[in-house]
Structures are given as structure tokens and as C-alpha cells.
Amino acid sequence: MNDVLATLTSAQRDAVTFMDGPLLILAGPGSGKTRVITHRVAHMLQQGVSPQQILALTFTNKAADEMRERVRSLAPRQEVWMGTFHRFCAQLLRSRAEMVGLAPNFTIYDADDSLRTVKRAIKETEKDAGFCSPDQVMRAISWAKNNFITHDRYKPSSGSPLGETVKRVYPVYQDLLLASNAVDFDDLLVYVATLLKESDEIRADLDDAYRYVMVDEYQDTNLTQYAIVRAISHHHPNLAVTGDPDQSIYGWRGANLSNILEFENDYPSVRVVRLEDNYRSTARICHVADVLISHNTRRKEKTLIARQGGGRQVRLIRYATHREEADAIADRVVAEAAAGKRRLCDFAVFYRINALSRVFEDALRARGVPYQIVSGVEFWQRKEIKDVVAYLQLLCNPRDDNAFSRIVNVPTRGIGKTTLERLSAHARRRRICLLDAAREAGVVESISKRSAVAVAKFAALYDRLAEGISLSLEKLMTLVLTESGYLAMYQDSDAPDDQERAANITELVTAGREFDVEHPDGSGLEAFLEQAALVNDVDDWEEENECVTLMTLHAAKGLEFPVVFIVAVEQGILPVERARDDEDRVEEERRLLFVGITRAKEDLDISFVRTRQFRGSSRVAIPSPFLENLPRDEMELVGFAANGRNDGLTIDYDGAQDGADAPWTDEEFDQTAAPVNPGMPQLPGVQLTTAADMLAFAEGKSVSQSSSDEFETGMAVIHPEYHIGKIVSISGSGAKRMATVNFVEYGQKRFLLSKSPLRPVRR
DNA sequence: TGTGAGTTGATTTTT
DNA sequence: TCAACTCACA
Numbered sequence: 089m090n091d092v093l094a095t096l097t098s099a100q101r102d103a104v105t106f107m108d109g110p111l112l113i114l115a116g117p118g119s120g121k122t123r124v125i126t127h128r129v130a131h132m133l134q135q136g137v138s139p140q141q142i143l144a145l146t147f148t149n150k151a152a153d154e155m156r157e158r159v160r161s162l163a164p165r166q167e168v169w170m171g172t173f174h175r176f177c178a179q180l181l182r183s184r185a186e187m188v189g190l191a192p193n194f195t196i197y198d199a200d201d202s203l204r205t206v207k208r209a210i211k212e213t214e215k216d217a218g219f220c221s222p223d224q225v226m227r228a229i230s231w232a233k234n235n236f237i238t239h240d241r242y243k244p245s246s247g248s249p250l251g252e253t254v255k256r257v258y259p260v261y262q263d264l265l266l267a268s269n270a271v272d273f274d275d276l277l278v279y280v281a282t283l284l285k286e287s288d289e290i291r292a293d294l295d296d297a298y299r300y301v302m303v304d305e306y307q308d309t310n311l312t313q314y315a316i317v318r319a320i321s322h323h324h325p326n327l328a329v330t331g332d333p334d335q336s337i338y339g340w341r342g343a344n345l346s347n348i349l350e351f352e353n354d355y356p357s358v359r360v361v362r363l364e365d366n367y368r369s370t371a372r373i374c375h376v377a378d379v380l381i382s383h384n385t386r387r388k389e390k391t392l393i394a395r396q397g398g399g400r401q402v403r404l405i406r407y408a409t410h411r412e413e414a415d416a417i418a419d420r421v422v423a424e425a426a427a428g429k430r431r432l433c434d435f436a437v438f439y440r441i442n443a444l445s446r447v448f449e450d451a452l453r454a455r456g457v458p459y460q461i462v463s464g465v466e467f468w469q470r471k472e473i474k475d476v477v478a479y480l481q482l483l484c485n486p487r488d489d490n491a492f493s494r495i496v497n498v499p500t501r502g503i504g505k506t507t508l509e510r511l512s513a514h515a516r517r518r519r520i521c522l523l524d525a526a527r528e529a530g531v532v533e534s535i536s537k538r539s540a541v542a543v544a545k546f547a548a549l550y551d552r553l554a555e556g557i558s559l560s561l562e563k564l565m566t567l568v569l570t571e572s573g574y575l576a577m578y579q580d581s582d583a584p585d586d587q588e589r590a591a592n593i594t595e596l597v598t599a600g601r602e603f604d605v606e607h608p609d610g611s612g613l614e615a616f617l618e619q620a621a622l623v624n625d626v627d628d629w630e631e632e633n634e635c636v637t638l639m640t641l642h643a644a645k646g647l648e649f650p651v652v653f654i655v656a657v658e659q660g661i662l663p664v665e666r667a668r669d670d671e672d673r674v675e676e677e678r679r680l681l682f683v684g685i686t687r688a689k690e691d692l693d694i695s696f697v698r699t700r701q702f703r704g705s706s707r708v709a710i711p712s713p714f715l716e717n718l719p720r721d722e723m724e725l726v727g728f729a730a731n732g733r734n735d736g737l738t739i740d741y742d743g744a745q746d747g748a749d750a751p752w753t754d755e756e757f758d759q760t761a762a763p764v765n766p767g768m769p770q771l772p773g774v775q776l777t778t779a780a781d782m783l784a785f786a787e788g789k790s791v792s793q794s795s796s797d798e799f800e801t802g803m804a805v806i807h808p809e810y811h812i813g814k815i816v817s818i819s820g821s822g823a824k825r826m827a828t829v830n831f832v833e834y835g836q837k838r839f840l841l842s843k844s845p846l847r848p849v850r851r
Numbered sequence: 852t853g854t855g856a857g858t859t860g861a862t863t864t865t866t
Numbered sequence: 867t868c869a870a871c872t873c874a875c876a
């Protein structure tokens with residue numbers, strides 16, 4: 089046997105060697121998924137598949153880099169394209185930009201740029217938008233795009249004021265983007281999906297070019313990504329997807345769990361491989377995770393088979409206050425590190441929301457323990473970095489109005505809000521970009537003489553900078569920084585913040601220099617900006633760093649640590665209060681806890697407190713209902729009432745500390761509860777249950793309505809919760825027609841056919 | 852136009 | 867708690 093297969097288990101080997109046809113790899117946590125993917129690629133290469141025919145799509149650059157690295161060591165010198173969906177789409181779109189009305193030098197807006205643009209769009213359409221925040225509108229638009237609903241197909245659900253606003257703002261937002269020759273993250277996907285849908289030639293070309301497509305973390309794909317993947321795996325359905333429905337934690341970003349749950353329906357000839365062995369965690373940790381997740385309904389039944397020994401009991405700890413919680417954890421870290429039992433990098437603290445990190449930072453700092461926070465304020469998101477990048481963006485794409493407004497008065501040049509508004513009114517009248525409008529400022533009557541001079545000076549500055557456009561990035565950046573006076577603004581200041589900003593800018597220049605070295609072919613500006621937009625990932629998280637890691641549960645996905653502390657497992661925090669009334673969202677929160685638990689290799693502490701200071705005020709904290717989903721009899725309970733009943737989870741308010749307010753009341757919850765999927769477009773009368781149907785609807789096709797008489801005994805059917813099953817018997821008729829279905833995973837269930845979401849499995 | 856005090860309102864965030 | 871935004875004044 090060749091060495092690519094030698095070290096694999098039989099299940100892993102199945103997944104690696106199955107090359108032709110659709111493949112679904114259900115990979116539990118710690119099951120060696122990355123190994124399987126990389127070995128699969130290496131195996132294909134060994135079998136003579138050309139590297140150009142393989143496409144591997146991931147969600148993060150980090151995952152892609154890691155895979156590329158590992159494939160490289162297995163199969164040297166055969167470069168396979170591996171990267172994120174967004175990068176793949178960006179590259180594709182560069183070469184076909186004109187087809188969607190863009191120029192090839194389009195700018196990719198990040199979340200912040202997009203939000204600014206939404207604000208501008210709101211200003212144009214809404215007289216009084218007081219009732220809905222730009223943030224909500226942005227989210228609704230993003231939601232629509234993730235569901236492949238373009239602005240012309242957007243229909244608000246009836247009676248939703250937010251929906252009505254979105255209906256007006258969405259097209260204007262698209263206009264602004266187009267006028268600026270810019271796209272947002274979601275557009276990258278939407279444009280490519282549109283191209284594939286509208287041009288069968290492009291679709292067939294790509295389908296043909298990429299004979300073997302792999303998608304990692306398939307449970308996180310949204311409908312638009314689904315459309316892309318399906319389109320390029322049509323004639324050559326050699327599509328392998330890996331994922332774990334239990335680790336889907338990005339539903340709020342539009343991830344569609346149905347994609348993975350119904351993969352078998354989309355590709356009936358699919359081969360399913362389950363990787364259930366867990367090589368990461370102790371048996372006890374696996375068991376806790378397994379019991380917890382079994383409380384979810386929308387999933388594929390799966391157990392974690394522990395391959396490690398029993399290990400230490402998982403601890404469930406109640407502390408009096410958040411401070412005590414943090415102190416206890418910090419003390420334990422100090423004790424174990426001092427005793428030489430553990431290194432600092434063995435420890436990780438996970439919390440649901442960033443705002444909770446403070447106490448832990450304080451506790452660690454007080455003890456002199458180094459720590460790192462993952463994904464705090466990202467480098468590229470910093471104001472000073474975004475400003476400098478905006479100068480570069482404007483140089484690369486002069487039509488970028490967003491970049492223009494960002495920097496036109498930074499450092500201050502006497503061009504204020506009023507001038508900018510007048511300039512922008514002029515630009516709109518003449519249908520030109522702001523930079524061109526600036527060149528005409530002198531002839532705009534409403535603009536005062538003094539302001540016009542200031543604007544003209546800025547235009548002149550721009551032209552001077554533009555002369556350096558073909559310089560190396562390092563030189564261009566230096567030119568920008570000195571000519572604009574931007575760097576001096578911070579250097580001349582004594583404030584320590586400003587000094588730090590100046591240092592960050594120096595770091596940016598260094599990044600530019602490195603980029604120059606890596607891309608000696610010149611024309612690096614566009615590529616550098618694309619990198620800056622899509623490679624947010626300066627991932628300062630270094631495994632090797634000798635320090636404790638603090639991060640959100642979301643950030644923890646894909647990582648592992650010997651010792652894990654999951655803190656603040658309390659009602660209103662995990663699950664977050666807004667998930668409260670929506671069972672799907674509660675399940676997602678439960679999966680989040682599942683992800684956290686399964687990161688732990690040896691030791692796991694789950695904790696909550698009785699009073700927590702949060703957002704300034706102290707509250708009695710209620711233990712999370714998820715704690716009741718844990719096998720508490722088999723866990724070590726610490727800090728519970730010493731009355732012998734191990735029921736410290738029953739809520740008692742005796743322990744309310746001084747200064748604590750009353751616990752959350754129902755009214756408070758109701759007031760904060762957001763509507764489900766705000767701005768989600770209205771769906772037709774039929775219940776759309778499968779991804780394929782949703783896609784058809786999004787694309788404006790009529791959805792085949794399943795009438796109850798298309799069912800018959802013996803037919804294979806699919807159900808959103810119970811998945812695949814077979815009709816054993818049918819009784820009654822018309823609206824009262826009932827079917828008894830035997831589900832593969834869930835056994836027999838009975839349905840009223842006219843009401844049920846059952847659908848026949850297409851063959 | 853630019854600045855300081857006051858108000859408000861808060862998840863998670865692969866790209 | 868804290869940062870982002872508004873509004874009044876210099």
C-alpha cells in the first residue's frame with residue numbers, strides 16, 4: 089500500500105479513495121478531517137489527476153493555508169488551487185468584471201466600508217429612518233445576498249417597516265457600489281453565482297475545468313455558495329463536501345444548514361462517509377459533548393467515539409461573582425504553570441461575547457500572566473490603517489467615493505461636512521464621481537471660495553500621488569504618507585495613542601515592502617488591496633506563543649487546547665437573550681457550546697456565576713438552560729449548595745450580592761427580542777424546505793408545489809428534520825390524507841400530507 | 852469648520 | 867462600561 093493511505097483508518101481511507109461521484113464526509117470534531125482532505129488531494133494527484141482540475145474551497149485563509157502546506161509535503165511541486173470562496177470569486181470576477189458592469193480594478197469593500205455606503209443610501213432614500221439602524225438594514229441586505237436574492241427580486245414580508253426600508257435602500261446601495269466601481273463581500277459571491285446562472289458557457293467552462301471540487305465546512309455554506317458549487321459540479325459531479333452539522337455556528341451570517349442535511353437529496357447517488365472517531369479529547373469530554381448535542385433536533389445522528397482514555401472528570405463550577413470566576417481561573421493557571429505541569433499556551437478561556445474578556449484580562453494581568461486575545465481589533469480594521477488603505481484604494485480606483493470621503497479631510501484640510509455634501513450633490517447631478525466633482529469645485533456655486541480652494545488643493549495632491557502609481561508599494565506608501573501629511577499628523581503628537589498609530593503605519597509600510605518582494609512583477613497595488621480586504625487574517629494567534637489564549641466561542645472553531653475554560657454559561661449570555669424565542673437559534677447556541685467543549689483535549693471546566701457585572705450594572709445571573717442538558721451525574725460539581733442535593737442549578741436568589749439588581753424580567757427580554765430574520769423576504773405560500781427549492785425561488789422560478797397526491801406507498805421522501813425515509817402506508821384522502829413514514833435515522837412518524845414539509849426524493 | 856460635552860445603545864463576525 | 871454619534875458653541 090502506498091504511504092498516502094498507510095496511516096489512515098478504514099473510514100478515512102474510504103473518504104480518501106472515493107474519487108468519482110458525489111461524496112459527503114460527515115466529520116465529527118477531532119476526527120482528522122483535515123488529514124482526510126489533504127490525503128485525498130494527494131491521492132488524486134498520485135492517480136494522475138492534474139492539479140489544475142482540482143478546486144478546494146474553504147471559508148478561512150487559515151484553513152486554506154494549512155491544507156496547502158500539508159498537501160505540499162505529501163505531494164511536492166504540484167500546486168492545487170486552494171482558497172476561500174471569496175478569493176476564488178474575486179479572481180474569477182476580475183477577469184469578467186465588464187459582464188456585470190464593473191471595471192476590472194474594482195474595490196472590495198469590507199464590512200465597515202459597506203456600512204458607510206448603506207448609511208449614504210439611507211440618507212438618500214429615507215426622510216426619517218429613525219426606527220431602524222443602518223446596521224439592521226445592512227444585515228438584511230447581506231441576508232438577502234447570502235440567499236441569492238438580488239435587489240430586483242427583493243420582496244419584504246408584508247407589514248414589516250424594516251423590510252419596506254430595505255426594499256428602497258437595497259437598490260440605491262447597489263447603485264452607489266456600482267458607481268464607485270466597488271463590491272461588498274457578499275457581492276463577490278452573488279456576481280459569480282449570477283454569471284454562472286446566466287451564461288451556460290461560463291458555467292460549462294468552469295464545470296469542465298474543475299473536475300474535482302471539494303468544499304470544507306459545508307455546513308457553513310449559504311445559498312449563494314450552494315448555487316455556485318452546484319453550477320460547477322453539474323456534468324462532473326465529483327463533488328466532495330466535508331462538514332459537521334453540529335458545528336454549524338454561522339446561521340446568523342446566512343449559513344444554510346439544509347445544504348448539508350440535504351446533500352443526499354441533491355445527489356442521490358452520494359457516498360456518505362462518517363468519521364466519528366475522536367482522537368482529540370478524553371472519553372469524558374466526548375461524552376459530555378455527545379449528551380449535550382443530542383438535545384438538538386436538526387442534525388444528523390452521530391456519536392463521538394472516544395479514542396482516548398477516560399481522563400479527568402469534566403467540572404461544572406459555580407462562582408459567586410464574575411471576579412471570583414476570573415480569579416480562580418487565573419490562580420489555577422499560575423499554579424499549574426509554576427508547578428511545571430502545564431505551559432501557558434495549554435490554557436484557553438472561551439466566552440460568548442467579547443465584552444466578557446475584560447475581567448479575565450484584569451485577573452491575568454494582575455498576576456503577571458501573559459495572554460493574547462484572538463480577534464480583538466484587527467490590524468486592518470484600525471482607523472489609521474483604513475485611512476492609509478483608503479488613499480491607496482482611491483489611487484487604484486478613482487471612482488471609489490467611499491475612499492474619497494474617508495480621506496478628503498484627513499488630516500484636516502478645511503473641507504467639512506457641508507462642503508462634502510454640496511460636492512456630493514454636484515456629483516450626483518452630473519453623474520460623476522466625487523474626485524471628478526472635486527476638480528470642478530470652483531464652478532459649483534454653492535461652494536464657498538475658501539472651500540473650493542481647499543478642495544482644489546486636495547485634487548492637486550491626488551494628482552501628485554497618482555504620478556507614483558507604478559512605483560513599488562513601499563515607495564508609493566511613503567509618498568502618500570509624506571505628501572498628504574498623514575504620518576506627520578501622528579508623529580507630531582505626544583499622545584501615546586498617536587505614537588502607537590504611527591507605529592502601526594510603519595508596520596503597514598513593512599507589509600507593503602514584503603509584498604513587493606513576493607510580487608516582483610509590479611502592478612502589485614490591486615493585488616495588495618485585494619489581499620488587504622480578503623486576508624483579514626493577520627492571525628496573531630500563534631500556537632507557540634507562551635501565553636494564555638482568550639477568545640470567543642466562534643473564534644475557537646477549528647482549534648484545540650489541552651485545558652479549556654468555558655465561562656459565563658448563563659441565561660442571556662449563552663444562549664444570548666436574542667436567541668431565546670427561536671428554537672433554531674437556541675440550537676445554534678447549543679452547537680456553540682458543543683464546539684467549545686470539543687476543543688478541550690484533557691481538562692474542561694464549565695462555569696457560571698450568581699452575580700455578574702455586565703455593561704456597568706450588576707445582575708443576578710441565571711444558569712444557562714444548557715447546563716441541564718449535560719450529564720451532571722457524571723461530572724464533578726464544584727461550588728454548589730452543600731445540602732447534599734446536587735441540584736445547585738435550581739435557581740435561588742438567596743445568593744444575590746450587594747448592589748445586585750433584580751434578575752432579568754420577562755418584559756426586558758420581550759423588549760429586546762428582535763423579530764426573526766429581520767428583512768427576510770417573504771416566501772410564497774408553499775413551504776420551501778429544500779435548498780434546491782429555495783434556490784429555485786431565489787432565482788425567480790416557480791417552485792413545484794408538492795400536492796398531497798404525488799405521494800405513494802414505498803416512495804422515498806425527505807423531511808427537513810428527520811431526513812430520508814420511506815412511506816410505509818397511506819390512509820385517508822384529500823386534505824386528510826395521512827402517511828406513515830419510516831425514517832432511516834428516526835424511525836416511524838405520521839404526517840398529514842397536505843400540511844407536512846415532506847417532499848419526494850427526486851431520482 | 853472643528854471641538855467638547857451629553858446621549859444612546861449595545862451578539863457572535865470565516866470574508 | 868465604553869465607544870460612537872449628536873448637537874451646541876467658538
